[in-house]
Amino acid sequence: MKRVGVIGGGQLARMMIAPAVELGLPIGVLAEAEGAPAALATTLVGDYRDLETVRAFAATVDVVTFDHEHVPQAVLRALVADGVVVRPGPDALQYAQDKLLMRERLGELGLPVPAWGRVASPEELAAFISRHGPRVVVKTPRGGYDGKGVRVIEHAAEADDWFASLAEDGNGGSLLVEEFVEFSRELAQLVARRPGGEIALWPVVETVQKDGVCAEVVAPAPASDGPVSETAAAIAVAVAEGLDVTGVLAVELFETVDGRVLVNELAMRPHNSGHWSQDGAVTGQFEQHLRAVVDLPLGDPSPLAPAAVMINVLGGPEGQSMPDRYDRAAALNPSAKLHSYDKLSRPGRKVGHVTLIGDDAERVLADARAVAAVFAD
CATH class of the missing domain: 3.30.1490.20 (ATP-grasp fold, A domain)
Incomplete structure (x- = not known):
């Protein structure tokens, strides 16, 4: 099996480790610092902006992918010139790195934007x-x-x-x-794409932001059957194909008060809006991303239940971590899944998330909020 190298040692890289083990994929991480969330798989610590550091890391793997989109284009293109397999490649990533380029390209593709x-x-x-x-x-x-x-x-x-x-x-x-878009709610559509063009779509989800940070996700988005879900899916497929994306792509969307769906942002990696899929779909976004970048057939993205919810744990008691309160949270709701990023709490910091699935979205949301609140008080 191909060796996967992830540039960036944050929580997204951390959450790729378990599905990599399950798939039998050797995985290594280039982390920015010792003790990063993905320390379990860190094989090199160094600056992702330094070409020689990245080259040394790339020499140990077969496929390079990302925890974030901040690796400079010059570094990415040098890797490609060296013969390194980079997925998604720099030609795609440039549109996630530069919002002006992204807006120009989406316009060329005829996609709806503000x-x-x-x-x-x-x-x-x-x-x-x-x-x-x-x-x-x-x-x-x-x-x-x-x-x-x-x-x-x-x-x-x-x-x-x-x-x-x-x-x-x-x-x-x-x-x-x-x-300034007058929107009724924010949505996100995740899609995964293999190099040859195979595509898999999860349901469109509703996201709720708090101080600019994603706080809650409900999947599928309530009242999204029909035109909304069809439009969101069509937009995501058009972006994935038009930009030649390999891996997971998140398309963040506005549903406007007059019923339009507009593209807000793009992310070419697993995304906060897809965390629900870890426990709420047959194939979660982290496994799917790995499948895509090593060119394995994609997994089934179907939901496991009528409703799935993800609540981010933001902040909490200074200097504590989520596992310090796992006993209380697990006792409150044994069905809830707890995901720690191995970070100490500070105000507003993402330190983990809670997922829960069930039959009724409102009940699942209320129960997940109650579990997440255990970590915040």
Whole structure:
């Protein structure tokens, strides 16, 4: 079996370890620091931005994949030039790394997105606000996640510091600005794709954000049968094929108050919105990602129950970890599945999640919230 190398030692890499063992896939991790969540499989600690470090890691595996999308394009393309199998490849990953490139490419594919613009000055931003205001969303094109690098503003001056940072870089640059979308809820559609084009889709899910961080996921999204699920699936397939993605792709979506479905963000790796599938689907996203990147036939993504819920554990008592309270949580609901990222708690930090499946979404959601609350008090 092919040896899989994961760049990035976070919780996503950590959660690939168990399905890799089950599939008989040797797995190694390039972690940023000692003691990272994926320490169980860490074979090298170093800087993923340093080409020679990444080359040394790649030499120990057959396929390279990712815990995050931050590896520089120059490093990725050098690996490909060396003959390393990189999945997803740099031609696909560039659209997850740069939101401006992503918006341009989605437009070329004819996919529905918010009205947007590339702005390189406060004057250009002010002009966009005059057309699409009173509120707009400004984003840094690269590096933002969990609400970072995103601002809702009414006046161009509210982004002056970002423009100043661009000027200090000396390379120019632009910000992404978008219309403020009046949405009724946020959705996410996960899809997995093999190199040859085989595709598997999980149900579209509803996500709830707290301070820009995903807090809850319900699968399938309530009241999504018919046009909503069909549209979400069609968009995800079009993105996966149009960008030639290999592995798991998450397409984050807005369902607008007037019934449209718009693409918000992309992630080319397992994603928070798919954690429910670990315990709620025949084949979870972490196993599926591994199957895809080593080019095995994809597994069945069908749900195991009418409803599945994932609740993120955010924060908790300072200096504690989730296992410190496992006894209380397990006693409260023996059906709940507890997933620790091996992180100590601090305010707002993702330290793990809880999943639960059942017949009634409202009941499952309430029960999962109660278990997650054990870790927060």
